[in-house]
Amino acid sequence: MAHGPAKGIGRWFFTTNHKDIGTLYLWFSFAMFLMGGFFAMVIRAELFQPGMQIIKPEFFNQMTTMHGLVMVFGAIMPAFVGLANWMIPMQIGAPDMALPRMNNLSFWILPMAFTILTATLFMEGGAPNFGWTFYAPLSTTYAPPTVNYFIFGVHLMGASSIMGSINIIATVLNMRAPGMTLMKMPMFVWTWLITAFLLIAVMPVLAGAVTMMLMDINFGTSFFNAAGGGDPVLFQHVFWFFGHPEVYIIILPAFGVISHIIPAFSRKPLFGYSSMVYATASIAFLSFIVWAHHMFLVGMPIGGELYFMYATMLIAVPTAAKVFNWISTMFRGSLTFETPMLYAVAFVILFTIGGFTGIMLAVAPADIQYHDTYFVVAHFHYVMVAGAIFSSTAAVYYWLPKWTGKMYNETMGKVQFWIGFIGFNVTFFPQHFIGLAGMPRRYSDYALQFSDWNMISSTGAFIYGTAQLLFLYNVITTIRSGKPVSEPKTWDGAEGLEWTLPTPAPYHTFTTPPAVK
Amino acid sequence: MLRRAKMLFTLIFAPVVSLAISAGALAEEAGNWAVNMPRGVTSVSNSIYDIHMLVFWIVTITGVLVFAVMFYVMYAHRKSRGAVAANFHENTTAEIVWTAIPAVILVLLCIPATTSILDIYDTSEAEMDIKVTGLQWKWQYEYLGEDVKFLSELTTPESEIYNTAPKGQYYHEEVNEPLVLPANTKVRFLITGQDVIHSWWVPDFGVKRDALPGFVNETWANVLEPGVYRGQCTELCGKGHAFMPIVVNVLEKEEYKTWLIDKKAEQAAIRELTNKTFTMDELMEIGEAAYNRSCAGCHQVNGQGVPGVFPSLVGQGIAIGPVEAHIDIIVNGQAGTAMQAFGDQLSELDQAAIITYERNAWGNNVGDITQPIDVYNWKKGKR
Structure with a gap:
């Protein structure tokens, strides 16, 4: 404990401290969340009524694309990397991450990548407008010239993710406190270890996809151009080989967070720790072999269609096991519902609804009607927002007292939760109806029969957006003027090494490893 | 506390229940508040609809059961009601049961889904x-x-x-x-x-x-x-x-x-018209209509295009250059750009009229006339 943080602004540029870097990731992620959210507000404002009111269709496409890219790569992924940086060393009894300088680099690449990406909004021809899934040839031959900035940005994000993953794997495998065997690791550490392997496996695939695009655009190759012997469907296979594991990269750490919060507020250990670990590993494995369920309509052979349908349905089994485990953990516990627990319960319910629509989408014949409609939009926002965003918000409320030594205002936390919860459901539940009734996604304008539910959905979106500003307010007032707390355990039911540390957690922790029985 | 539990219940459950009710009672009712897929008018759309409703009911019933247990727990095992935490965990039987039940349901679901997809893929004996x-x-x-x-x-x-x-x-x-x-x-x-x-x-x-x-x-x-x-x-x-x-x-x-x-x-x-000779006025009139239908989406009604994306046709480039290049780009498009080949999309008359219109509208006073037969000959010569 010889020295604390460096003085001045340089602390944040040159830091190698896992807590500082975790903080940087979390604030960056929140800034991106607000920006991506602003894009979503533009989209929902335009869709408030049929007809074009605020923006032109070409700009609408830029908004949907940027919203998706910023939320996935800028908000959700860095949020969990930030939590990993803060919590993994504290949960395994390590003094810091294994590779602190690389840790600094992997963070500071991100602001550059997103500066490049968002700068395209102000360039001639506009920002990328081909959707966050950037299907060729719309993203190659027919793309605006800014596509090259987009490709460079994606490469940088991939490099950042891969470095972050290497760091997490090295830390978890080498720096656990003596006595902490793999099967004694906290669930958040387990889920992140598996996630890190997923990232290392698929980020290079994404890099391959965008490199092939770069070649097609600038160097006359024809990877995705049928006229030159290529195949546009190849792009989708490569993209979804990355893209499907990617959604589990986003959700697995969320499972980890929830597996800490539910036991803490049930005052009872996690029901099936080892089955949770095995379920996480099976989900990770299955994520590699189901990618083409995003492509049921590209004209796959019937064998492929059937295989991907069966394999996809299989994922429901380990996922269901997780939900049953969380409920069994709550069963005969001694439950209280502070803000983190409210978020965790909402996560379980809403994520399960998203899982149900996932099963519906997996059924290939039914997917013919669902595919590329608002039903899909509703489905993935139930798993992405209610899954990833709710759980990372829960994590912030849960660990904020440990990080800052200040307690948030419980009433304000609950108010923020309820506004967000209502706003979220008013936004996305009607989108199931709009989709089933026949409105395709990524539509800048729509037929009159979809107008009523769209108006309700937009109203909900503005409520949900407001709730995020309240979250920002809650966090800032906690840091500035929250009630000081000093007992090591903020929550009486919480377990784990992080709760053995003083509150607030000192700048350097576990310089001598704790003993784990 | 009880009131809060009720509120929680209503808020979370209302959407699920309303979906169930509306799917049943209002399934057939279209209109601005439509909530479900139409049944459709083919055997395929009907079989898709049946599978959709089957899966929907399976997940809805599962959801109601699971959430009912969850809400019971959240009500009955609250600390504020004096609940004391038990300490049980790990039960292999429970794990096996709740792995097996979803697996069996899913296997059963695969049967109608497979039948349906096989039928959808059978394009033989089309009339x-x-x-x-x-x-x-x-x-x-x-x-x-x-x-x-x-x-x-x-x-x-x-x-x-x-x-x-x-x-x-x-x-x-x-x-x-x-x-x-x-x-x-x-x-x-x-x-x-x-x-x-x-x-x-x-x-x-x-x-x-x-x-x-x-x-x-x-x-x-x-x-x-x-x-x-x-x-x-x-x-x-x-x-x-x-x-x-x-x-x-x-x-x-x-x-x-x-x-x-x-x-x-x-x-x-229409194909006959290819042999007819038109006057400038006729071509300009036909050309304006055809241009606004097929070209204005990108090049805009005023011909100015969109800077950086779609080039302007006014006072520059192909529209005031040699007519051969103009016919070629309309007929064959421009590979590697958004400019489509219109040779097979539009009639020769419309193509000739568009070329004439573009060369003589918005102050582009080139003055030449392209006849449908010119386009026709260009297509023949180029192939």
Whole structure:
């Protein structure tokens, strides 16, 4: 404990401290969340009524694309990397991450990548407008010239993710406190270890996809151009080989967070720790072999269609096991519902609804009607927002007292939760109806029969957006003027090494490893 | 506390319950508050609907049961009610049971799903073939073997889209020329794209298939009831993605035969016009209409284009250069850009009129006239 943080602004540029870097990731992620959210507000404002009111269709496409890219790569992924940086060393009894300088680099690449990406909004021809899934040839031959900035940005994000993953794997495998065997690791550490392997496996695939695009655009190759012997469907296979594991990269750490919060507020250990670990590993494995369920309509052979349908349905089994485990953990516990627990319960319910629509989408014949409609939009926002965003918000409320030594205002936390919860459901539940009734996604304008539910959905979106500003307010007032707390355990039911540390957690922790029985 | 539990219950459950109720009671009711998939008018759309409802009920009942347990726990085992935490964990039997039950349900679900998808893939014994081509931002329908081919484009005027005029009943879902099909006939669709990927969807037929540039996908429909059915493009294809609807007019077999004979005669008459010589005024008039329909989407009504994306035609480039280059780019397009080949999309007359119009409108006073026969000869010479 010889020295604390460096003085001045340089602390944040040159830091190698896992807590500082975790903080940087979390604030960056929140800034991106607000920006991506602003894009979503533009989209929902335009869709408030049929007809074009605020923006032109070409700009609408830029908004949907940027919203998706910023939320996935800028908000959700860095949020969990930030939590990993803060919590993994504290949960395994390590003094810091294994590779602190690389840790600094992997963070500071991100602001550059997103500066490049968002700068395209102000360039001639506009920002990328081909959707966050950037299907060729719309993203190659027919793309605006800014596509090259987009490709460079994606490469940088991939490099950042891969470095972050290497760091997490090295830390978890080498720096656990003596006595902490793999099967004694906290669930958040387990889920992140598996996630890190997923990232290392698929980020290079994404890099391959965008490199092939770069070649097609600038160097006359024809990877995705049928006229030159290529195949546009190849792009989708490569993209979804990355893209499907990617959604589990986003959700697995969320499972980890929830597996800490539910036991803490049930005052009872996690029901099936080892089955949770095995379920996480099976989900990770299955994520590699189901990618083409995003492509049921590209004209796959019937064998492929059937295989991907069966394999996809299989994922429901380990996922269901997780939900049953969380409920069994709550069963005969001694439950209280502070803000983190409210978020965790909402996560379980809403994520399960998203899982149900996932099963519906997996059924290939039914997917013919669902595919590329608002039903899909509703489905993935139930798993992405209610899954990833709710759980990372829960994590912030849960660990904020440990990080800052200040307690948030419980009433304000609950108010923020309820506004967000209502706003979220008013936004996305009607989108199931709009989709089933026949409105395709990524539509800048729509037929009159979809107008009523769209108006309700937009109203909900503005409520949900407001709730995020309240979250920002809650966090800032906690840091500035929250009630000081000093007992090591903020929550009486919480377990784990992080709760053995003083509150607030000192700048350097576990310089001598704790003993784990 | 109890009140809060109730509120929690209502808020979380209300959407689930309302979905269940509305799906049952209002399933057939269309309109602005529609909540469910239409049943449709083909055997395929009906089998999809049945599977959809089957899965829907399975997940709804599962959801109600699981959430009921959860809400019971959240009510009964609250610390504020004096609940003391038990300390049980790990139970292999429970784990096996809750792994096995979903697995069995899913296997059962696979049976009807497999039957249905096999039927959807069976395009054999089709009585007629329609080639559907997706282009930015319209559909082309070709009746294979019948010498009939036409473009189908949105007719909703800009004034309705940009809210200067009230929106009509079929706002956003109306086209200049619908696809016409006979009822009770197995029609095979050969679906392809010319530029980017589109996707051809008619919900009432249960037909949706990607239109890939350079590849042909097959699917089929046998429509049981005559009527007008509307659909949309479902793969993001650029700025006009939301503006390329599909309208299918299904006629009784006899009516369809009459329509086909008339259509063939009409198309033959248009081909005749290729040999006619037009005056400048005639071409400018036809050209303005055709330009606004087929070109203004990118190059704009005033010819100025969109800086950085679509080039301007005013006072520069091909529109005031040699006429041969102008004919070539209209007929063959420009590889590697968004400029399509219009040679097979538009009649020779429309192409000649557009060229003449572009060279003489907006102050481009080149003064030359391109006749339909010039375009025709260019196409012959180039092939």
